[in-house]
Amino acid sequence: MDVVAAKQIGAGLATIAFVGSGIGIGVVFGNYISGALRNPGAASSQFTNLYIGYALCELQGLFGLLIALILLFT
Amino acid sequence: MALNPMEQFEVKPVSWAPHPLFHIGHSPIYFTNQAFWMLIVVASLSLFLTLSVKKGRVVPTRTQSLAELSYDFVAGMIDMTSGPEGFRFFPLIFTIFMFILFCNGFGLLPIAFTVTSQIVITFLLTAVVILTAIITGFVRHGLGFLKLFVIKAPVIIMVPMVLLEFISFCARPLSLSMRLFANMLAGHTMLKVMAGFVISLGAAGGIYTALAAAPEALIVALTALEFLVAFLQAYVFAILSCIYLSEALHLHDNH
Numbered sequence: 001m002d003v004v005a006a007k008q009i010g011a012g013l014a015t016i017a018f019v020g021s022g023i024g025i026g027v028v029f030g031n032y033i034s035g036a037l038r039n040p041g042a043a044s045s046q047f048t049n050l051y052i053g054y055a056l057c058e059l060q061g062l063f064g065l066l067i068a069l070i071l072l073f074t
Numbered sequence: 075m076a077l078n079p080m081e082q083f084e085v086k087p088v089s090w091a092p093h094p095l096f097h098i099g100h101s102p103i104y105f106t107n108q109a110f111w112m113l114i115v116v117a118s119l120s121l122f123l124t125l126s127v128k129k130g131r132v133v134p135t136r137t138q139s140l141a142e143l144s145y146d147f148v149a150g151m152i153d154m155t156s157g158p159e160g161f162r163f164f165p166l167i168f169t170i171f172m173f174i175l176f177c178n179g180f181g182l183l184p185i186a187f188t189v190t191s192q193i194v195i196t197f198l199l200t201a202v203v204i205l206t207a208i209i210t211g212f213v214r215h216g217l218g219f220l221k222l223f224v225i226k227a228p229v230i231i232m233v234p235m236v237l238l239e240f241i242s243f244c245a246r247p248l249s250l251s252m253r254l255f256a257n258m259l260a261g262h263t264m265l266k267v268m269a270g271f272v273i274s275l276g277a278a279g280g281i282y283t284a285l286a287a288a289p290e291a292l293i294v295a296l297t298a299l300e301f302l303v304a305f306l307q308a309y310v311f312a313i314l315s316c317i318y319l320s321e322a323l324h325l326h327d328n329h
Contacts, residue, residue: 048151051313055253055310055314059252062256062260065256069259
């Protein structure tokens, strides 16, 4: 297998990182909604924490994207 | 494929000024599309924020209430994360938030260049935030700022935790700049890939031309999603900057 083909396959494999990111974001928002339904009064106070959690989960997937880009364009 | 979805991120001289403006040493300095769009963003942002509150009315007009809303939004964000002391960073956070918001927003115009899709821009913004946090921390606490890495725990847990905290601190500039850059890059690439589907299907003829409506509808939905992402990333960048600066101010004891 030549290097270009291996790089392309590796870039494809790197996008698997988004599986974890997707699961993480699902857990964050799912738990937020279930918590918000139990105690709607406290929901708005946790809005910041919700988006911090979302951002941290999303980042793990984006590192996979970064690796894919490095493989494709270097 | 003839249409490269990455082509939109190419930094090149604007078509009406193809010659270098001046030279630094032997490197030519061009007026690029990135500089052009950044100027547009800064100009429109300054015009919006000055003209809207020029005649400060008690009952605000639409533009004035929009400006007041963004001010209140950032003020609430700082108050929540770092308390009244954090307000000395209000100008920094407000500037960063509005700049990123306008860059992301302007980037969604079909002809526009997305300034925040260049890692050099996002990393520069991050460097400003992180350096401000570090300098504030050392000025305020002296060497006590290093207590940021120490967690009250038995020594056997503390030593690896200090290492982990240190690595996490060092990863902050990378993560903060990567998040904005990669979100913008991924979103805009996705839109262009979908646009490529429409063109390929439309050119195929027959039944396929009718099928081109499906990716077309998807583009509309994705554009709406991109507007959400544009706001959300500006918000996330600002709130994380607030948290980092708040940590430098208060170390671990919560305000």
